Amino acid sequence: SQKIEQNSEALNIQEGKTATLTCNYTNYSPAYLQWYRQDPGRGPVFLLLIRENEKEKRKERLKVTFDTTLKQSLFHITASQPADSATYLCALDIWTNAGKSTFGDGTTLTVKP
Amino acid sequence: EAQVTQNPRYLITVTGKKLTVTCSQNMNHEYMSWYRQDPGLGLRQIYYSMNVEVTDKGDVPEGYKVSRKEKRNFPLILESPSPNQTSLYFCASSPRTGGLNTEAFFGQGTRLTVV
Numbered sequence: 001s002q003k004i005e006q007n008s009e010a011l012n013i014q015e016g017k018t019a020t021l022t023c024n025y026t027n028y029s030p031a032y033l034q035w036y037r038q039d040p041g042r043g044p045v046f047l048l049l050i051r052e053n054e055k056e057k058r059k060e061r062l063k064v065t066f067d068t069t070l071k072q073s074l075f076h077i078t079a080s081q082p083a084d085s086a087t088y089l090c091a092l093d094i095w096t097n098a099g100k101s102t103f104g105d106g107t108t109l110t111v112k113p
Numbered sequence: 114e115a116q117v118t119q120n121p122r123y124l125i126t127v128t129g130k131k132l133t134v135t136c137s138q139n140m141n142h143e144y145m146s147w148y149r150q151d152p153g154l155g156l157r158q159i160y161y162s163m164n165v166e167v168t169d170k171g172d173v174p175e176g177y178k179v180s181r182k183e184k185r186n187f188p189l190i191l192e193s194p195s196p197n198q199t200s201l202y203f204c205a206s207s208p209r210t211g212g213l214n215t216e217a218f219f220g221q222g223t224r225l226t227v228v
Binding site: 034041042043044046089091099100101104105106 | 155
């Protein structure tokens with residue numbers, strides 16, 4: 001089955017810096033990859049979706065890249081703020097098994113003022 | 114307001130006592146799914162449904178049942194709960210059809226403890 005690994009459990013950065021989170025996957029080539037934000041005790045909230053034929057997607061201070069050769073997605077938050085502190089999850093689906101989805105364990109980002 | 118509603122939010126039960134966690138969405142979404150979230154294991158898919166009367170197993174279906182008799186509701190049934198089913202459960206819905214995907218909307222979660 002497909003497997004997702006997110007770079008580290010925790011990432012601490014200073015306010016104003018760019019946070020970069022990594023999502024690596026194995027075994028399959030996903031049709032698309034999604035990033036979610038999750039706050040403690042709450043459900044994940046969708047942030048961005050990128051398709052296999054897209055290299056980059058942006059939304060305000062967020063940027064996602066998708067490298068199907070490296071089997072990797074990078075998620076960037078520029079000009080980070082303490083309010084960006086949360087756990088960020090990546091998730092992937094594949095065309096051949098529509099309906100099944102796999103999530104990474106998440107990376108907990110802490111932005112210090 | 115567009116939302117996915119789960120009930121109950123918190124539940125403590127005893128081993129073997131059947132329970133149902135309800136999930137309802139008001140967005141007319143085709144796709145619904147259940148996940149459990151455990152420390153160190155992330156979100157794991159239990160069951161999903163591509164449409165009414167169509168359900169399929171996710172990665173961890175053992176010990177769970179679901180039904181999709183109408184589009185808006187997708188209850189999760191634990192016929193004989195065991196302590197290893199203690200977890201945080203999330204329901205999600207999405208307008209996806211076929212192999213395409215769009216954003217998923219998650220419920221607020223149900224924290225289940227089986228003693």
